[in-house]
Amino acid sequence: xxxxxxxxAFVLLAVLGLIVLDLTYLQxxxxxxxxxxxxxxxxxxxxxxxxxxxxxxxxxxVLAESTAEPGSGQTFVRSYPEGPAYAHTVGYxxxxxxxxxxxxxxxxxxxxxxxxxxxxxxxxxxxxxQGAQGIRLTLSHPLQQTAQQTLGDQTGAVVAIEPSxxxxxxxxxxxxxxxxxxxxxxxIAGDALAADPGVxxxxxxxxxxxxxxxxxxxxxxxxxxxxxxxxxxxxxxxxLELQLPGSTAVIRNADRGxxxxxxxxxxxxxxxxxxxxxxxxxxIDVGAEAIGSTAEAFGFNSEIPFDLDVVPSVFPTGSLIxxxxxxxxxxxxxxxxxxxxxxxAMVAATVANGGVVVRPYLVSERxxxxxxxxxQTNPVELRRAVSPGTAAVLAELMEAVVExxxxxxxxxxxxxxxxxxxxxxxxxEAPHAWFIGFAQSEERSVAVAVVVENGGNAxxxxxxxxxxxxxxxxxxxxxxxx
Amino acid sequence: xxRNAEAALLAGAAxxxxxxxxIVRAAGGDTPDAQTALTFxxxxxxxxxxxxxxxxxxxxxxxxxxxxxxxxxxxGLVEIFRLDPRAAxxxxxxxxxxxxxxxxxxxxxxxxxxxxxxRYRYLFLTAALVTFMLPLLPSNWALGGVEVNxxxxxxxxxxxDTTIVRFQPAEFGKLLLVVFLASYLASRQPALVxxxxxxxxxxxxxxxxxxxxxxxxxxxxxVLVYQRxxxxxxxxxxxxxxxxxxxxxxxAYPLVGGGMFLAGTLAAAQMFDHVQxxxxxxxxxxxxxxxxxxxIGQSLFALGSGSLTGSGLGLGRPDVIPSATxxxxxxxxxxxxxxxxxxxxxxxxxxxxxxxxxxxxxxxxPYRKLLAAGLTTVIGIQTILIVGGVIRLxxxxxxxxxxxxxxxxALVANVIAVVxxxxxxxxxxx
Numbered sequence: 001x002x003x004x005x006x007x008x009a010f011v012l013l014a015v016l017g018l019i020v021l022d023l024t025y026l027q028x029x030x031x032x033x034x035x036x037x038x039x040x041x042x043x044x045x046x047x048x049x050x051x052x053x054x055x056x057x058x059x060x061x062v063l064a065e066s067t068a069e070p071g072s073g074q075t076f077v078r079s080y081p082e083g084p085a086y087a088h089t090v091g092y093x094x095x096x097x098x099x100x101x102x103x104x105x106x107x108x109x110x111x112x113x114x115x116x117x118x119x120x121x122x123x124x125x126x127x128x129x130q131g132a133q134g135i136r137l138t139l140s141h142p143l144q145q146t147a148q149q150t151l152g153d154q155t156g157a158v159v160a161i162e163p164s165x166x167x168x169x170x171x172x173x174x175x176x177x178x179x180x181x182x183x184x185x186x187x188i189a190g191d192a193l194a195a196d197p198g199v200x201x202x203x204x205x206x207x208x209x210x211x212x213x214x215x216x217x218x219x220x221x222x223x224x225x226x227x228x229x230x231x232x233x234x235x236x237x238x239x240l241e242l243q244l245p246g247s248t249a250v251i252r253n254a255d256r257g258x259x260x261x262x263x264x265x266x267x268x269x270x271x272x273x274x275x276x277x278x279x280x281x282x283x284i285d286v287g288a289e290a291i292g293s294t295a296e297a298f299g300f301n302s303e304i305p306f307d308l309d310v311v312p313s314v315f316p317t318g319s320l321i322x323x324x325x326x327x328x329x330x331x332x333x334x335x336x337x338x339x340x341x342x343x344x345a346m347v348a349a350t351v352a353n354g355g356v357v358v359r360p361y362l363v364s365e366r367x368x369x370x371x372x373x374x375x376q377t378n379p380v381e382l383r384r385a386v387s388p389g390t391a392a393v394l395a396e397l398m399e400a401v402v403e404x405x406x407x408x409x410x411x412x413x414x415x416x417x418x419x420x421x422x423x424x425x426x427x428x429e430a431p432h433a434w435f436i437g438f439a440q441s442e443e444r445s446v447a448v449a450v451v452v453e454n455g456g457n458a459x460x461x462x463x464x465x466x467x468x469x470x471x472x473x474x475x476x477x478x479x480x481x482x
Numbered sequence: 483x484x485r486n487a488e489a490a491l492l493a494g495a496a497x498x499x500x501x502x503x504x505i506v507r508a509a510g511g512d513t514p515d516a517q518t519a520l521t522f523x524x525x526x527x528x529x530x531x532x533x534x535x536x537x538x539x540x541x542x543x544x545x546x547x548x549x550x551x552x553x554x555x556x557x558g559l560v561e562i563f564r565l566d567p568r569a570a571x572x573x574x575x576x577x578x579x580x581x582x583x584x585x586x587x588x589x590x591x592x593x594x595x596x597x598x599x600x601r602y603r604y605l606f607l608t609a610a611l612v613t614f615m616l617p618l619l620p621s622n623w624a625l626g627g628v629e630v631n632x633x634x635x636x637x638x639x640x641x642x643d644t645t646i647v648r649f650q651p652a653e654f655g656k657l658l659l660v661v662f663l664a665s666y667l668a669s670r671q672p673a674l675v676x677x678x679x680x681x682x683x684x685x686x687x688x689x690x691x692x693x694x695x696x697x698x699x700x701x702x703x704x705v706l707v708y709q710r711x712x713x714x715x716x717x718x719x720x721x722x723x724x725x726x727x728x729x730x731x732x733x734a735y736p737l738v739g740g741g742m743f744l745a746g747t748l749a750a751a752q753m754f755d756h757v758q759x760x761x762x763x764x765x766x767x768x769x770x771x772x773x774x775x776x777x778i779g780q781s782l783f784a785l786g787s788g789s790l791t792g793s794g795l796g797l798g799r800p801d802v803i804p805s806a807t808x809x810x811x812x813x814x815x816x817x818x819x820x821x822x823x824x825x826x827x828x829x830x831x832x833x834x835x836x837x838x839x840x841x842x843x844x845x846x847x848p849y850r851k852l853l854a855a856g857l858t859t860v861i862g863i864q865t866i867l868i869v870g871g872v873i874r875l876x877x878x879x880x881x882x883x884x885x886x887x888x889x890x891x892a893l894v895a896n897v898i899a900v901v902x903x904x905x906x907x908x909x910x911x912x
Contacts, residue, residue: 001671001728001729001731001848001851001852002843002851003731004727004728004729004730004731005728005839005842005843005851005855006839006843007727008724008727008728008839008855008859009835009836009839009842009858012835012839012859012862012863012866013832013835013836015866015870016828016831016832016835016862016865016866017832018875019828019866019869019870019873019875020825020828020829022873022875023785023816023821023824023825023828023873024821024825026782026785026786026873027785027786027788027789027790027816027820027821027824028789028790028821030786031785031786031787031788031789032786032789033786034782034783034785034786034787035783035786035787035789037783037786039771039779039783040783040786040787041783041799041802042783042787042798042799042802
């Protein structure tokens with residue numbers, strides 16, 4: 001009987017040995033990976049015992065700061081003085097809920113723990129600054145406040161970009177939340193936020209893609225112009241409804257009538273009045289491949305390089321190539337075409353910038369405790385999306401929209417404003433109201449994208465021109481006049 | 483090693499526990515208080531009195547058993563105190579109660595010898611089965627079952643609407659079953675070894691001899707289904723299979739038993755959501771981190787954060803691990819004492835298992851060999867199941883880590899197991 005008992009002992013001890021090996025792997029070899037996992041609440045806990053650098057707006061308004069807790073030299077409390085206005089962008093560092101936004105992406109720069117890496121030791125020996133760094137954002141406080149006030153309690157998002165540099169001037173998502181409530185020891189407030197049916201934790205400016213509706217016609221027009229098949233004066237037939245080839249489906253205009261007189265209409269007029277019949281036809285003429293490659297040149301179907309993770313916008317070229325009816329519907333921004341507000345703001349910015357796509361960014365500089373600038377972000381041109389000529393024509397087309405078309409609510413006296421409205425039909429729900437555009441004065445320029453989901457307060461009656469354009473106007477004006 | 487050395491080591495364990503409690507207090511910015519003295523006194527009193535009982539009723543017993551148990555208990559008490567001082571107070575009471583039961587057991591065995599257990603074989607079997615079924619008593623009875631965390635493992639005594647005490651009878655059922663199996667298998671050993679039948683190329687023993695295996699499989703499966711306790715059923719089956727193997731030397735028993743259990747578990751995973759969730763959490767913890775993977779994820783974060791030398795007692799965040807004082811106490815210790823501490827703890831268990839099997843090897847007859855091997859297997863398998871679960875080597879099963887997890891029933895049962903082992907080792911040389 002001793003032999004089996006010996007073997008049994010051997011098996012149990014061998015498994016215990018295996019456990020020691022696994023422990024060595026988990027605690028030492030893979031340990032740093034688990035320790036630094038962003039979901040590990042200890043990260044936030046360890047940071048609360050070290051000072052963290054401030055986050056300030058473009059103007060220097062404090063958006064996040066650490067203050068020493070009275071009576072203890074060891075614990076620092078993070079606070080977010082501007083609360084909901086910057087909640088999604090600045091994010092939070094919470095013991096219970098982890099971290100998000102720039103607080104997460106710049107966790108390393110913001111925390112002051114001088115670690116024992118070789119470079120850390122060398123820096124310490126050389127007396128280099130090891131303290132918490134601060135970061136300055138490109139976000140402008142008046143724009144951010146305007147976005148918050150004009151959206152009000154409507155669900156949606158506002159993005160504003162400086163077209164030539166890519167500085168993001170406003171990035172706001174509504175409904176928002178107060179990141180301060182996530183900092184406490186109790187999970188109740190945070191759980192309530194997570195369960196809120198309005199999904200306030202979702203950053204609608206970059207984390208959600210929606211049908212862009214007619215705002216997408218900027219890209220369809222760009223593809224038509226770039227292909228050389230059309231110019232603003234090219235005439236298209238003006239039917240009451242566009243019969244889609246090989247299909248019983250039709251495309252109608254928003255008012256169920258013809259685009260103009262019902263005979264022939266120029267591309268410029270169709271763009272100004274946002275005629276679906278004409279742009280459906282242009283979509284069929286130009287083809288999914290050309291529209292797709294133009295959309296991709298603007299940034300669709302790939303990840304936008306940004307300080308925060310952005311959901312890629314979608315133009316499903318592959319599934320449209322053999323399908324002219326679907327191509328026609330995609331050309332007017334319906335069906336499976338979906339975009340983030342940031343992506344559409346970049347489209348407007350690219351037009352205003354002469355056709356060159358510039359990398360958007362949020363962090364303009366990092367500074368140390370003594371406010372010495374440690375690094376600055378330089379604008380980066382990513383690629384040319386359309387030729388300077390096409391960009392100029394698109395700008396003119398968009399200016400006509402604001403001057404005498406669907407986007408007149410965005411007009412600002414004495415300033416050159418261009419734009420495109422969008423009213424994305426959602427089956428069974430009120431439409432999403434969009435406005436993308438730009439404003440340029442002698443000194444300043446700005447590009448924006450505004451979306452108000454499901455029509456906002458206007459509900460079924462909402463259009464991009466009535467609901468989103470006034471918000472865009474207010475935001476653009478805040479920048480031009482500041 | 484002499485009894486005096488044992489006494490010195492036990493004093494060392496009491497000092498270790500007191501030191502740990504002081505360090506936890508210091509980490510919180512407090513000075514040592516009455517808790518330190520109480521911890522020292524309780525650990526000293528419990529193991530000191532067990533030591534005296536050893537001198538009285540098992541003077542020639544192995545002197546490694548008590549110090550190892552005391553060491554692990556001390557570390558567990560410190561970590562429980564660090565996580566939940568109120569639970570530590572209760573656990574101290576349970577330690578004293580466990581010592582009382584241990585001494586009583588040893589006194590009885592000292593008077594009548596281990597052969598006493600041999601005599602009432604079927605009484606033990608009946609008692610074991612009854613203890614397994616007790617939690618199924620209606621929960622509105624004064625002595626009734628309670629469901630905790632989806633498992634119906636608890637029995638509670640309620641008088642005048644006040645819960646007097648709660649315990650897990652299965653902890654004692656395991657020991658009773660081991661005692662029964664040891665005496666049953668020892669008497670049937672020759673029959674088990676002879677493979678008389680042939681089915682195709684496979685030789686099997688008389689079907690009659692396979693009966694215990696079928697009972698084992700059925701019992702463990704019933705526990706799994708009715709009490710929703712994957713851990714206890716796995717443990718039962720492992721102990722059955724191990725003891726059958728020890729008695730017969732035929733690998734077929736553990737293989738067939740393991741295969742049957744595997745089939746049963748896979749079927750259960752299909753049928754029962756809570757079993758399925760355990761498997762999901764084990765295989766894909768990060769897929770559904772917020773829900774099923776949360777526990778094991780927090781455990782892995784704790785292990786990784788502990789690194790080589792740990793955060794230091796009282797300085798980590800093991801409080802964010804769910805069930806840190808019970809199922810995950812090992813992860814809590816591993817975070818605060820690092821790999822150094824966690825390997826030391828595993829080494830302590832390995833030594834305890836080695837000592838237990840050493841006693842089995844030296845025991846004077848098959849019955850005692852099987853009893854010692856069975857009790858050691860219970861301790862060893864429990865350690866492997868829960869530590870393996872906490873470090874994601876195995877699916878997580880809610881089982882107490884012997885001597886370390888917060889919980890009175892387990893502590894009492896484990897002290898009794900060690901006491902019986904001690905008595906067997908004493909009887910080698912008499």
